[in-house]
Amino acid sequence: MYDIIAQNPLSAALVALVGxxxxxxxxxxxxxxxxxxxxxxxxxxxxxxxPQTQCGQCGYPGCRPYAEAIANGDTINKCxxxxxxxxxxxxxxxxxxxxxxxxxxxxxxxxxxxxxxREDECIGCTKCIQACPVDAILGAxxxxxxxxxxxxxxxxxCVEPCPVDCIDMLPVAKGLGDWKWDMPVSPEDxxxxxxxxxxxxTDKIASDKTDGDQAA
Amino acid sequence: MRKVWDLIGGVHPPENKHQSVQSSIxxxxxxxxxxxxxxxHIGAPPKLLVAEGEHVLKGQVLAEPKGFVSVxxxxxxxxxxxxxxxxxIPHPSGMAARCITLIPDGEDRWVETKGIETKGIExxxxxxxxxxxxxxxxxxxxxxGGAGFPSAVKLGARxxxxxLIINGTECEPYITADDMLMRERPQxxxxxxxxxxxxxxxxxxxxxxxxxxxxxxxxxxxxxxxxTNIELVEFQTRYPSGGEKQLIQILTGKEVPNGGLPADxxxxxxxIGTTHAIKRAIQQxxxxxxxxxxxTGKACQTNRNYQVLIGTPISxxxxxxxxxxxxxxxxxxxxxxxxxTLEDLNIPVVKTTNCILAPTAEELPxxxxxxxxxxxxxxxxxxxxxxxxxxxxxxxxxxxxERLEAHSLxxxxxxxxxxxxxxxxxxxxxxxxxxxxxxxxxxxxxxxSDRARERFEFQKARKEKEEAAKAAKREARKKAxxxxxxxxxxxxxxSKEGNASDKTASSPADDIIKAAMARAAAxxxxxxxxxxxxxxxxxxxxxHVESVQKRxxxxxxxxxxxxxxxxxxxxxxxxxxxxxxxxxxADLKLSTDSDAPDSSQPSTEKAVMAxxxxxxxxxxxxxxxxLKERIAVTEEKIAEADDEPLTAALKNGLExxxxxxxxxxxxxxxxxxxxxxxxxxxxxxxAASAAIAKAQAKAAAQASMSDEDKxxxxxxxxxxxxxxxxxxxxxxxxxxxxHIDAFRSGVEKLQxxxxxxxxxxAQETH
Numbered sequence: 008m009y010d011i012i013a014q015n016p017l018s019a020a021l022v023a024l025v026g027x028x029x030x031x032x033x034x035x036x037x038x039x040x041x042x043x044x045x046x047x048x049x050x051x052x053x054x055x056x057x058p059q060t061q062c063g064q065c066g067y068p069g070c071r072p073y074a075e076a077i078a079n080g081d082t083i084n085k086c087x088x089x090x091x092x093x094x095x096x097x098x099x100x101x102x103x104x105x106x107x108x109x110x111x112x113x114x115x116x117x118x119x120x121x122x123x124x125r126e127d128e129c130i131g132c133t134k135c136i137q138a139c140p141v142d143a144i145l146g147a148x149x150x151x152x153x154x155x156x157x158x159x160x161x162x163x164x165c166v167e168p169c170p171v172d173c174i175d176m177l178p179v180a181k182g183l184g185d186w187k188w189d190m191p192v193s194p195e196d197x198x199x200x201x202x203x204x205x206x207x208x209t210d211k212i213a214s215d216k217t218d219g220d221q222a223a
Numbered sequence: 224m225r226k227v228w229d230l231i232g233g234v235h236p237p238e239n240k241h242q243s244v245q246s247s248i249x250x251x252x253x254x255x256x257x258x259x260x261x262x263x264h265i266g267a268p269p270k271l272l273v274a275e276g277e278h279v280l281k282g283q284v285l286a287e288p289k290g291f292v293s294v295x296x297x298x299x300x301x302x303x304x305x306x307x308x309x310x311x312i313p314h315p316s317g318m319a320a321r322c323i324t325l326i327p328d329g330e331d332r333w334v335e336t337k338g339i340e341t342k343g344i345e346x347x348x349x350x351x352x353x354x355x356x357x358x359x360x361x362x363x364x365x366x367x368g369g370a371g372f373p374s375a376v377k378l379g380a381r382x383x384x385x386x387l388i389i390n391g392t393e394c395e396p397y398i399t400a401d402d403m404l405m406r407e408r409p410q411x412x413x414x415x416x417x418x419x420x421x422x423x424x425x426x427x428x429x430x431x432x433x434x435x436x437x438x439x440x441x442x443x444x445x446x447x448x449x450x451t452n453i454e455l456v457e458f459q460t461r462y463p464s465g466g467e468k469q470l471i472q473i474l475t476g477k478e479v480p481n482g483g484l485p486a487d488x489x490x491x492x493x494x495i496g497t498t499h500a501i502k503r504a505i506q507q508x509x510x511x512x513x514x515x516x517x518x519t520g521k522a523c524q525t526n527r528n529y530q531v532l533i534g535t536p537i538s539x540x541x542x543x544x545x546x547x548x549x550x551x552x553x554x555x556x557x558x559x560x561x562x563x564t565l566e567d568l569n570i571p572v573v574k575t576t577n578c579i580l581a582p583t584a585e586e587l588p589x590x591x592x593x594x595x596x597x598x599x600x601x602x603x604x605x606x607x608x609x610x611x612x613x614x615x616x617x618x619x620x621x622x623x624x625e626r627l628e629a630h631s632l633x634x635x636x637x638x639x640x641x642x643x644x645x646x647x648x649x650x651x652x653x654x655x656x657x658x659x660x661x662x663x664x665x666x667x668x669x670x671x672s673d674r675a676r677e678r679f680e681f682q683k684a685r686k687e688k689e690e691a692a693k694a695a696k697r698e699a700r701k702k703a704x705x706x707x708x709x710x711x712x713x714x715x716x717x718s719k720e721g722n723a724s725d726k727t728a729s730s731p732a733d734d735i736i737k738a739a740m741a742r743a744a745a746x747x748x749x750x751x752x753x754x755x756x757x758x759x760x761x762x763x764x765x766x767h768v769e770s771v772q773k774r775x776x777x778x779x780x781x782x783x784x785x786x787x788x789x790x791x792x793x794x795x796x797x798x799x800x801x802x803x804x805x806x807x808x809a810d811l812k813l814s815t816d817s818d819a820p821d822s823s824q825p826s827t828e829k830a831v832m833a834x835x836x837x838x839x840x841x842x843x844x845x846x847x848x849x850l851k852e853r854i855a856v857t858e859e860k861i862a863e864a865d866d867e868p869l870t871a872a873l874k875n876g877l878e879x880x881x882x883x884x885x886x887x888x889x890x891x892x893x894x895x896x897x898x899x900x901x902x903x904x905x906x907x908x909x910a911a912s913a914a915i916a917k918a919q920a921k922a923a924a925q926a927s928m929s930d931e932d933k934x935x936x937x938x939x940x941x942x943x944x945x946x947x948x949x950x951x952x953x954x955x956x957x958x959x960x961x962h963i964d965a966f967r968s969g970v971e972k973l974q975x976x977x978x979x980x981x982x983x984x985a986q987e988t989h
Contacts, residue, residue: 059672061679069679141678160675186316187660190619191593191653 049101050078056096058089061140062162064113069140082106087113088161120176121159122166126151128173135165135174225430225456228476230469232607233461234640236396236560238436242526243399243519248407249529251543257299257325257534258571259285260312264365265372266292273323277304280334282510285323287361294363294373297510298334299532302327313556313570315563322571325534343508352422355505362504363511363574367496368465369557371575374497380486384423388474388492389416391433391440392465395558398578400515401495403528405433405440412495413447415502419493426491429453432470434460462560463638467492469607481634496577516572518544520581522551531572537579538568546581552589555580559587560639594647602641602651608634612641612651619654624662632658757808764801771797810876843891850884934984941977948973 012019054074065085067073077083083097084106091108098105108115124135124144131149143159146152154165154174166174179185262268267290273279279298287295302325310322347355360375368390389412393401405412420429433441435457444455458464458473468479470492477488485492493501496514503509512533519526524545531540537554555562556570557578572579580587602612611630618626632655641651771794857877952966 054676057672058668059675059679061675069683070676071680140682141675142682143678158674158678160671183314183316183318183320185664186314186318187664188315188653188656190657190661191650 047075047078050074052100053077053097056089056093056100057086058093058160060088060160060162062088062160062164063140064088066112077101082109084109085112087115090115118178120161120178121156122154122161122163123156123175123177124152124154125173125175126153128171130171132170134168134170138164138168140164225454225474226476227456227458228473230459230461230464230473230607231609232605232640233463233469234605234643235461236643238460239396239519240399240402240436243397243517243528244403244406244439246525246527248403248515249527251529251531251535251540253300253327253329253331254532254535254539255326256305256536257302257327257532258310258536258569259296259299259323259325259534260310260571260573261286261296261321261323263296263371263533263573263575264294265370266290266294266376268321269293269295271307271323273304273307275304275307278302278328279304279325280332282512283334284361284510292373292376294360294365294375295510296323296363296533297512298325299512299534300325300327301330301332311567311570313565313573313576317566323534343504343506345506347418347505348421352424355418355422358504359501361510362500364497364500364504365511365574366494367500367514367575367577368494369561369575369577371573374493374501377486377491377493378419378422380484380491382486383489384426384486384491385489386428386430386475386491387416387419387423387426388470388490389419389429389431389495389498390465390467390470390492391431391437391495392470393437393495394434394460394462394465395560395578396462397519397580398517398558399519400517400528400577402437402440403517404495404499404515405437406443408499409440409443409447411502412444412499413451413453414506415498415500416453417451418501418505419491419498423491430474431455432464432474433457434464436460463607463636463640466607466636466638468636481631511574514572514574514576516540516576517578518581519578520551521583521586522547522581531576533574534571536569536571537565540572540579541568541581550583551581552584553582553587555582555587560643561637590648590650593649596647596649599646601644601646605640605644607638607640608636610635612655615658616649616651616654619658622658622661624658624665627658627662632662635659754808757804760804761801761808764797764804768794768797768801806871806875810879843887847884847887847891850880850887854880854884934980938977938980938984941973941980945970945973945977 050071051074054071057070057074059070061069063069064087065073065076067076073081073085077097083101083103084094086093087108091105094108095105122135122144129146129151131146131151133146133148133152135152136144136146140162141158141160143155144152144165145155156179161176163176166176261271267288269286270289271286273283273285278301279285280301281298283298285296285298285304304323305326306324308322308324309319310324311317312320312322314320344350344358356375356379359378360373364374365371366374366377391401391405393399416429416431420426429452431444431453433444433455441455441457448455456474463469464473467485471485471488471490472478475490477490479485479490480487500511500514504511513530514533515528516531517526517528518540523541524547527544529540537556554565554568556565556576557563557580559580559582562578562580596613596616598613600613602616603610606612608631610632614630615627615632615635618624618630619632635652635655637652637656639652642649642653645651854877857880861874861877948966948970952963952970955963955966
């Protein structure tokens with residue numbers, strides 16, 4: 008045995024390597040079948056970052072299809088409701104440079120809007136109900152419809168099909184519950200005198216008088 | 224002396240407490256109007272119970288708690304409700320919220336029931352803790368230290384409580400409300416602690432935490448602690464030792480877990496003011512309608528504590544203290560560390576207002592502009608929550624919320640110690656507050672988007688299901704239409720293409736046969752059932768005969784000839800029917816009698832199997848044999864029978880058997896040349912076989928017919944149907960039936976079909 012190997016080192020090495028590759032190939036093949044991942048995990052991850060308005064402004068019928076398209080190489084800047092935050096998050100996930108929002112698909116708006124139906128004008132055609140991607144419109148044929156505001160994603164899709172144009176997209180009412188502190192002005196801006204707000208009492212610049220004092 | 228742990232971090236800003244403790248807790252004249260915000264606590268807003276223009280008495284419930292984490296509000300004095308509208312409330316945002324405006328009538332008359340109990344409870348130990356908790360909740364008592372969390376919820380914790388801590392720390396500069404309360408009303412506070420202890424099931428330890436800068440309060444409380452298990456613990460003055468978690472750590476060394484509550488480590492913490500309010504509510508039946516508030520700052524001439532009615536405008540407080548607006552650049556509610564600036568002097572005092580601070584510009588100078596962070600690490604040393612303020616600052620600036628979360632931003636108590644010590648004057652706590660708000664918003668958005676996704680996916684699944692159901696229906700209809708077409712095609716093509724017709728013609732014929740068999744099988748009931756049915760029929764017929772005869776007999780002699788005739792006809796008819804039914808029964812009996820030998824289940828099966836297995840010819844031969852036997856039996860019976868109707872019935876049966884025999888013999892003769900013998904079932908006497916034969920004959924006839932003939936046949940049948948339909952229609956018209964429309968439309972349809980068929984026929988012949 009040893010003699011044979013010593014006499015034919017080249018073929019012995021060849022046999023050994025082929026043998027190893029066969030074994031590892033079998034192991035990998037088995038693992039590929041046994042531990043197959045169902046679905047595309049990256050699609051799930053992208054989908055979870057998208058805002059789920061299901062508005063179709065990206066050109067795909069819903070957020071998941073767009074997530075699939077991104078996974079297949081589409082650009083990541085087609086989502087106006089998500090805006091730059093979403094683009095940054097996806098860019099982070101895919102480890103690519105974050106592009107700016109493609110204005111072709113719409114503009115990012117700071118104000119979140121939801122649909123309201125002017126109920127006296129509604130004729131009960133159910134067209135908006137069919138258009139709503141999240142079943143947030145309530146009503147029946149020939150009966151008044153109304154929007155479940157808490158479920159409305161503000162996707163806009165119900166406005167166009169309405170034959171009597173009785174759906175308005177109105178900004179969400181801001182209450183005390185939605186209020187949050189503003190980010191302080193950065194030190195650079197503060198030095199430039201752009202600070203107009205404060206936090207705790209010691210940080211607050213309130214009146215013009217103080218500003219005058221400061222200047223003086 | 225009890226072991227006291229040190230506060231982690233912390234700062235010691237100038238206390239400035241001496242100004243406001245010079246005189247006792249004062250009272251103010253009644254303001255012109257009181258503005259009571261509906262929601263002064265954390266949790267669900269209460270339900271409004273009063274309307275504009277209504278006259279209310281002091282202590283009357285204005286709004287009742289709605290939901291678990293909620294408390295009510297009460298009228299601080301008697302008067303008229305002038306408005307229920309949006310009014311600026313004490314909140315850092317300066318926003319407006321729903322408020323009740325009350326114009327006092329000056330009488331200050333108490334409501335009869337004093338809110339909850341007529342005169343309070345003398346001996347609270349007679350009541351259950353649940354009852355007392357409900358009184359606390361109904362009395363509108365919330366944490367008066369600043370957060371405004373409903374006290375009943377806090378005291379109703381499910382966890383067993385081993386330590387009750389009363390927070391008399393009041394660590395923030397300037398504020399002395401709790402200090403003065405402890406000095407002036409120690410007895411009431413101790414009484415309140417006893418009530419709390421009773422509600423909590425007498426915890427092992429009851430501690431009052433107090434800073435060493437309040438020796439007067441300490442001395443005032445001490446005499447009342449004799450014969451109680453309440454322990455007064457003094458510790459070093461340091462901000463923010465009054466924070467709930469910080470105080471727990473100082474007094475017990477225990478740390479409240481991240482995201483947990485003090486109750487998780489068996490501790491409940493209550494503020495001095497809250498304890499006092501609970502005592503008043505339980506023993507005096509007085510809801511939370513006033514509180515002690517410090518009015519201080521150099522912009523006010525007098526610095527003092529007042530017992531202020533909830534809803535008193537701050538301007539009223541300031542007016543009576545010689546407030547100089549020119550000296551005061553900003554008015555602060557709360558302390559200088561954690562308070563917020565007020566934009567409007569008409570903002571009311573609420574349940575959580577412990578201090579109104581009116582400082583001069585020198586007293587509370589505007590911080591100089593922030594400089595870049597020099598990484599000195601002083602903020603980390605000052606942080607009482609052991610966080611890394613510097614790291615948090617970087618992450619907050621870069622909006623790296625993931626890292627902020629990892630660095631436990633939500634453990635920050637926003638005490639402002641880091642901002643206070645920062646040599647670069649960076650408003651650190653403002654960054655944390657803003658980031659917290661942003662993170663809460665993102666978390667809410669995440670919840671919303673997850674729900675939207677769920678709803679979207681559910682809708683998609685639902686639509687797919689509906690689509691599938693529709694497709695299945697369509698498929699079924701298509702199949703039916705195809706079958707009908709194939710049938711029609713085989714009818715028309717049958718004779719045209721001689722050779723090809725065999726296959727196409729046979730399949731519809733088979734279908735027809737199968738259908739007929741199924742029908743026959745469905746109709747054919749077991750002999751027993753048939754017998755039952757017939758017996759029932761007979762009894763019905765008999766009763767019918769009787770009733771008809773009665774009617775005949777009962778007819779008046781002067782009845783017309785016609786009536787009599789009718790009645791007679793009816794009797795005859797009924798008798799005929801009876802006879803028929805009896806005959807059928809006899810028939811059935813006969814057949815079952817002759818079948819009796821092999822009526823048991825297994826043998827019947829065997830016989831059937833044999834029948835199926837046997838060739839048609841054999842089966843026929845066998846049947847002929849059995850028929851012959853049966854005929855013989857019947858003949859014997861006829862000979863034996865002496866009863867007239869039975870003989871007739873038997874004779875009838877015999878005749879039938881004979882015809883059957885003849886049929887069978889004939890069939891036997893035909894069998895050898897029958898190619899489709901397999902399709903015919905062996906049981907020729909069956910209704911199914913009759914239908915099969917008919918269908919076969921029809922199929923054969925159709926196959927042999929030319930197209931023209933077929934069309935002619937169709938036209939003929941259509942004409943027949945049309946005639947029938949028209950007859951029905953006329954009769955319906957005569958009777959005025961409600962289905963007249965249906966009949967008419969049926970006639971119209973038939974006419975249309977007929978014309979179409981005729982047109983086709985005309986085409987064929989040309």
